Amino acid sequence: MRGLYIHIPFCKRICTYCDFTKRVPKDNLMIKEYLKYLKEELFSYEKYFSSIETIYIGGGTPTLLDETDLTILLDMLKDFKNIKEYSIEINPETLTLDKVKILKKYGINRCSIGVESFDDNTLKILGRSHTKNDIYNAVKMLKDNGFTNINIDLIFAVPGQNISSIENDLKEFYKLDINHLSYYSLILEENTILYHKYKHNLFKPIDNEIEAKMYEFIINDLEKNDFKQYEISNFSKNNSESIHNKIYWENKEYIGVGLGASGYVDSTRYTNNNLLKEYYKKYRKTEEFIDKNTKFSEEMILGLRMLKGINIDFVNKKYDKDILNDFSELKKYVNNGFLAIDNGYLHLTKKGLLIGNDIFELFI
Ligand SMILES: C[S@@+](CC[C@H](N)C(=O)[O-])C[C@H]1O[C@@H](n2cnc3c(N)ncnc32)[C@H](O)[C@@H]1O
Ligand code: SF4
Structure with missing residues (x-):
């Protein structure tokens, strides 16, 4: 059993905390060109296709792709058989009814929405492009179209937050009646806008002790609301643990394709080039054989x-x-x-x- 990760590195704008491989696309041609190389890289792994049991399309923002490009992307993945879990990451403000219908048509059965917070001020600090309303609209569209396996990502320990803001975010989350939550603590990554601001004393990060209290609160509150914690940052209800993510945590092999993606195949871990020009010349940047x-x-x-x-x-x-x-x-x-x-x-x-x-x- 293997997993397949597909990276779509395009975003509407860059969030203040984000260290992932991403860029704002210059135009639609840039996206089309990327999809062409992505397909070529994907098919270089054709001999492994029959072992793939989960697919995860992440980003970046996969749902930034317009309806035509989303169809091109999903079309290249349509011949996989035996897929138990087929996930895509969604940014709320980029979802349209037509895109939801395309996701359904191509058999996607798990949607992971980058919500981060329900508080508009926290969303602003994080530099997110969506509002609270976009979140409700996205969830409604997905549910109305038969999606039942939905995750949302939240972030805690954002400057300005306290226990009562965490409590509020959790209350909003419960209202959505969703079966999975990934709740991450904010990591101040170098080379991000937030880190730059921190270095210039433009805000004070949340103290470690308060962060630990927030985490404890989150674990206890979710437990009271019937969510089972199955990983440091992951909570689920009704047997909705992510099969794909468990492949990573159980140290099983997976293929990663796309800009800056990493993979683990035949005991070799690799990372792809993270600049488009370099990636188009040669997919992989580093390879390491993993000894016992x-x-x-x-x-x-x-x-x-x-x-x-x-x-x-x-x-x-x-x-x-x-x-x-x-x-x-x-x-x-x-x-x-x-x-x-x-x-x-x-x-x-x-x-x-x-x-x-x-x-x-x-x-x-
Ligand atoms: C790979 S990101 C991309 C998903 C999608 N583009 C989005 O932003 O919604 C997946 C998740 O990682 C988390 N994340 C990213 N950077 C983080 C950071 N510096 N600290 C904590 N969580 C982070 C966020 O919760 C985010 O939703
Ligand atoms: S957090 Fe998500 S939307 Fe924001 S820049 Fe990173 S990948 Fe793009």
Whole structure:
């Protein structure tokens, strides 16, 4: 089983916090040219097509493509059989009824909407192009057209937010009656407008302690509202855990195509060029063979991100290790209540979720 990730690097404008590979397209010809190369790269992986079980179209903003270009994109993916989950990322203000109908026609069965917040002031700080109303319209259009598997992305620890703004965002989220939420804490990435402002003392980031309190509030509130946390930033209801994202977290292989995309195929991790001119000359920029030790480290870190945790016996046998003795710090974290062992699985506790990064350091 493999996943397929397709990157569409075009956005209407650039959000203040965004470090992803993206650009504002010069014109429609630029998008058409990109789709041509994307198709060529995609078909260079044709021999793997029969192993693909999930497709994820991300960005950038895939729904910035107009109806014609969206059809060109989805047409190149129409011959995949055995697809269990077919997702697309949506920016609320770019969705039209015609686009929703195209998504439905081509069999997309999971929509992930970049909402970030329901508060217009927070949206402004983040430089988003949508308003609260665009969010409601997008969700309504999707639901009216039979989409039931919907995720929204939210961000917390945005300058100006406090616990009561988080509470408000969650209230708005519950009203939408959606089964999946990815709730990220804001990361101040270098080379972003927000980071530049921070460096020039134009705002004060949220204090770590307050950020931890916000995260705790989020976890508890979602639990009270029947959402199961299954990964550090992901919560779901009614068995709607993302199959595609679990491929990443379970350290399985996936093909990534498009500008700046990364992939993991035949034990090799690769990253594509992130400048259009370079990408058109040569898709891949870097390649690294993943040896057994690196694979073990990745599997531990990714596995612990999931609330289910790591099957101790399975990992010990696979890597010829005795993790609890080889990494004696793990036992200390268990004794201090940051990690726990249940039914043979080593996993983060609620308390441990707050210091996940310290624990992951053991494997870097
Ligand atoms: C890859 S982005 C692209 C999706 C889509 N273009 C959008 O903006 O809605 C997916 C999600 O990552 C999250 N994200 C991106 N940059 C982030 C940052 N610096 N800190 C926290 N979350 C971030 C946002 O929640 C965003 O919706
Ligand atoms: S956050 Fe999304 S919409 Fe904003 S610039 Fe990044 S990819 Fe584009």
